Amino acid sequence: xxxxxxxxxxxxxxxxxxxxxxxxxxxxxxxxxxxxxxxxxxxxxxxxxxxxxxxxxxxxxxxxxxxxxxxxxxxxxxxxxxxxxxxxxxxxxxxxxxxxxxxxxxxxxxxxxxxxxxxxxxxxxxxxxxxxxxxxxxxx
Numbered sequence: 001x002x003x004x005x006x007x008x009x010x011x012x013x014x015x016x017x018x019x020x021x022x023x024x025x026x027x028x029x030x031x032x033x034x035x036x037x038x039x040x041x042x043x044x045x046x047x048x049x050x051x052x053x054x055x056x057x058x059x060x061x062x063x064x065x066x067x068x069x070x071x072x073x074x075x076x077x078x079x080x081x082x083x084x085x086x087x088x089x090x091x092x093x094x095x096x097x098x099x100x101x102x103x104x105x106x107x108x109x110x111x112x113x114x115x116x117x118x119x120x121x122x123x124x125x126x127x128x129x130x131x132x133x134x135x136x137x138x139x140x
Contacts, residue, residue: 029117032063032125040123044103047095050131060132063125071114076136082114086138095130102126 036055050056065074071082078084088094103126105116117126 029115029120030063030066032059032067032121032128034059034122034124034128037124037128040127044099044123045127046099047092048090048127048130048134050127051090051134053131056128056131057135059125060128060130060135063121063129064132067117067121068129076133085133086136088133090134098130098133099126102129 037050037053037059040049050060064072064076068085072085073079073082076084076086078086088098101114103116103118105112106114
């Protein structure tokens, strides 16, 4: 592919990505109602206590689509703006990475790539979102 074609692909991707990002919310963190889930307390769990829990997956779907989909894609199918979370294995090690990233966000070259969500959504909501992500097939 020529440099000009590559540049067109990048520009088109950014243009389409911006439209998708705006289509899924205003960017402000949205509250996640975790009614029906066991409360986890103040100490952060190192691994997902809700893995495979149907209620957590239902709640996580709503939380994901109102807080994460604008960048990571509807139904966890990334369009390339942000990492495709379907590739995140449902393991304890990946749980640690997920929790660290969601709580603390991510920066690259002093630019915020993902805002920190700690203090904005609860531990229960974060693990419910993780449960929803785990439930989505990696059919890439």
